[in-house]
Amino acid sequence: AQSVTQLGSHVSVSEGALVLLRCNYSSSVPPYLFWYVQYPNQGLQLLLKYTSAATLVKGINGFEAEFKKSETSFHLTKPSAHMSDAAEYFCAVRGGGTSYGKLTFGQGTILTVHP
Amino acid sequence: NAGVTQTPKFQVLKTGQSMTLQCAQDMNHEYMSWYRQDPGMGLRLIHYSVGAGITDQGEVPNGYNVSRSTTEDFPLRLLSAAPSQTSVYFCASSWDSNQPQHFGDGTRLSIL
Numbered sequence: 634a635q636s637v638t639q640l641g642s643h644v645s646v647s648e649g650a651l652v653l654l655r656c657n658y659s660s661s662v663p664p665y666l667f668w669y670v671q672y673p674n675q676g677l678q679l680l681l682k683y684t685s686a687a688t689l690v691k692g693i694n695g696f697e698a699e700f701k702k703s704e705t706s707f708h709l710t711k712p713s714a715h716m717s718d719a720a721e722y723f724c725a726v727r728g729g730g731t732s733y734g735k736l737t738f739g740q741g742t743i744l745t746v747h748p
Numbered sequence: 749n750a751g752v753t754q755t756p757k758f759q760v761l762k763t764g765q766s767m768t769l770q771c772a773q774d775m776n777h778e779y780m781s782w783y784r785q786d787p788g789m790g791l792r793l794i795h796y797s798v799g800a801g802i803t804d805q806g807e808v809p810n811g812y813n814v815s816r817s818t819t820e821d822f823p824l825r826l827l828s829a830a831p832s833q834t835s836v837y838f839c840a841s842s843w844d845s846n847q848p849q850h851f852g853d854g855t856r857l858s859i860l
Binding site: 675677 | 781788789790792793796806838840845846848849851852853
């Protein structure tokens with residue numbers, strides 16, 4: 634079965650600072666990996682996805698993530714935080730085997746951006 | 749284009765009552781799923797469907813039923829509501845299980 638661990642339930646940065654949100658996964662098959670963002674009282678929106686093409690994936694709003702197989706990681710970064718980035722972020726992995734097609738989400742990381 | 753529409757947005761039930769959460773999508777997606785979101789636990793898959801007439805259980809299916817009679821609709825039924833089912837419920841759809849899912853805005857359900 635697949636699993637996702639997001640390190641840090643809360644991350645706080647200053648406006649203009651680097652954003653780094655950590656995600657580690659386990660999967661019995663080559664994974665499909667996703668990052669979603671959730672703004673208050675809304676559903677989830679896709680930021681980016683990894684589907685075994687380029688290991689560095691660029692998404693919307695200046696975010697990107699790098700797939701590192703050796704570290705089983707898919708960390709999300711943004712060079713310069715903006716106030717509008719404040720939200721909750723979820724990493725997810727699509728399963729294989731008996732879990733084929735099922736998305737497993739991490740616990741979420743709440744990003745706070747200070748002026 | 750409405751995307752994924754969930755109704756109602758809010759609901760309060762008493763223990764033992766039943767209800768149906770509605771989900772409709774207008775993108776002709778084959779794959780639909782229901783999640784519940786609880787603080788600190790991310791989203792957990794309740795049930796999913798890979799097409800009309802086909803449903804399967806997810807991680808936390810107990811106490812919930814689903815059916816998929818049409819491509820567009822995927823209702824979630826609570827048979828006998830319990831306080832442990834207090835949560836925010838999200839419906840999502842995609843072309844297939846490998847594609848990113850489109851999410852509705854959620855239904856906030858409280859069970860007293």
